Amino acid sequence: MREYFRDEEVRSFWNKLLESKSEDISRINSSDSKDKTLTISYEEMDKIDMNFALLFLRYPEEYLSLLKDVLYGRGEDGKREGLLSEDFMSRKDARVRISISSKLPDIKRNIRELRSDDLNTFLQVDGVVKRVSEVVPTIVSAAFQCSYCREINLYPQTGNRIMEPFNCSKCGKPKDEVKFKFIPERSTYYDTQIITIEEKPEFLRGAAQPARLIVHLEDELCGKNNPGDRVSINGILKGKQKSQMNQSMSRQFDIYLDAMYVERESSEYDEVMLDDEDIKKIKKAAKDPEIYNKLVGSIAPAVFGNEMVKEAVILQLFGGERKAFEDGTYIRGDIHVLLFGDPGVAKSQILTYAANIAPKSVYTSGKGSSAAGLTAAAVKDEMSEGRWTLEARHTGTCRRWTCSC
Numbered sequence: 001m002r003e004y005f006r007d008e009e010v011r012s013f014w015n016k017l018l019e020s021k022s023e024d025i026s027r028i029n030s031s032d033s034k035d036k037t038l039t040i041s042y043e044e045m046d047k048i049d050m051n052f053a054l055l056f057l058r059y060p061e062e063y064l065s066l067l068k069d070v071l072y073g074r075g076e077d078g079k080r081e082g083l084l085s086e087d088f089m090s091r092k093d094a095r096v097r098i099s100i101s102s103k104l105p106d107i108k109r110n111i112r113e114l115r116s117d118d119l120n121t122f123l124q125v126d127g128v129v130k131r132v133s134e135v136v137p138t139i140v141s142a143a144f145q146c147s148y149c150r151e152i153n154l155y156p157q158t159g160n161r162i163m164e165p166f167n168c169s170k171c172g173k174p175k176d177e178v179k180f181k182f183i184p185e186r187s188t189y190y191d192t193q194i195i196t197i198e199e200k201p202e203f204l205r206g207a208a209q210p211a212r213l214i215v216h217l218e219d220e221l222c223g224k225n226n227p228g229d230r231v232s233i234n235g236i237l238k239g240k241q242k243s244q245m246n247q248s249m250s251r252q253f254d255i256y257l258d259a260m261y262v263e264r265e266s267s268e269y270d271e272v273m274l275d276d277e278d279i280k281k282i283k284k285a286a287k288d289p290e291i292y293n294k295l296v297g298s299i300a301p302a303v304f305g306n307e308m309v310k311e312a313v314i315l316q317l318f319g320g321e322r323k324a325f326e327d328g329t330y331i332r333g334d335i336h337v338l339l340f341g342d343p344g345v346a347k348s349q350i351l352t353y354a355a356n357i358a359p360k361s362v363y364t365s366g367k368g369s370s371a372a373g374l375t376a377a378a379v380k381d382e383m384s385e386g387r388w389t390l391e392a393r394h395t396g397t398c399r400r401w402t403c404s405c
Helices: 007-029 042-048 050-058 060-072 276-286 291-298 307-318 347-357
Strands: 037-041 097-101 122-133 136-146 152-156 180-182 188-198 212-218 230-241 253-264 376-381 387-392
Touching (some): 007 037, 037 042, 050 060, 060 097, 291 307, 307 347
Parallel strands (some): 037 097, 097 253, 212 253
Antiparallel strands (some): 122 188, 230 253
16 A cells, blocks of 8 residues: 655546546536535545545545645646636635545544544544534635735635734735734635534443534535434544643644534434344234234333333334324324323333333433423533534434433
8 A cells, every 4th residue: 555645646636536527617617506515425536546545534634735726726837727717716705615425434433432543534423413503604815905005915814813914915015014904895704613413322331421522514514404413424633722721832632523524314213224024023013913012011021010101102112103184284193201100100110111222212310401401502612712502402312212301
């Protein structure tokens, strides 16, 4: 396996891959299209050159920077050599978002297993959306007017704070001799959003708390995820230096994922695999006249009696079909079950048993939850500079599944 590719080889690879993306390039160049996303799958890279694809996982930012050179680039003689048209490059919002999709299990990582070796690498994580911030505009190119010659200077912005140009692009005077006035209406913005995902509850062992990961979203990825959604996210794992009260530089970093591709789970029970033999057994069991008694007896068998309670739990676990009528009304297919009784009559044991056998279920006690915090809560997020975010709680993270309180 090769350990590196020269810059010329990387550009040549991207040019070869983009030959199959002519329709996407035309769409981006079109003034009528608002979709400026160029999607490249990891499988496409692997098909052309497996070594390149493997090295991309290790050095994604370097390779993506060279991809942008191919799209935007200029030659040494100053002539445009990029694939994007002059008309597109002349626009104020001339910016392409690159999306890298993949369904390969080799690059998938568990959130709690992320380590320092994973920093600045391309990977994929699965999880449940826990928090969602508001979508806010972020400056990508700030416009400053020189106080001496009145020239408008466009200065790229990459950090958390707006930076002024070091000198004027026209008169050449440094910022120590002139003042630069920030012009918001001449600046270029893009949408940003921060979400927090956590491990799926069905993969936790015992009383383990789910690990969390901050995810940064941009442009078309913003505003499409809600608390409780189950997602698979591809991106580059990055580190942000922790702030300290004395303003000194900390040795510790918070990690976050710079998302490039987000896919929501389309199937509610995609991890439940049924073969033909399983389906035959289910259909055979459905015809059994004693099926109700057998199912009731299978729920918490150590608890004697309580057949009516167990049947109610069984009906809730199975659910029903949503029925719509001609007048627009409908009958929901799922039910809520309220159990109340004296202490020691096995309410918790029955609910715990049901939560253990139901996929994607959540169990919470009264001690661990407040009445207002069962669905969602508004909290301040340090990673989003103190902005208010919506955090899903127990009933939000197990939406359409079983939540036992």
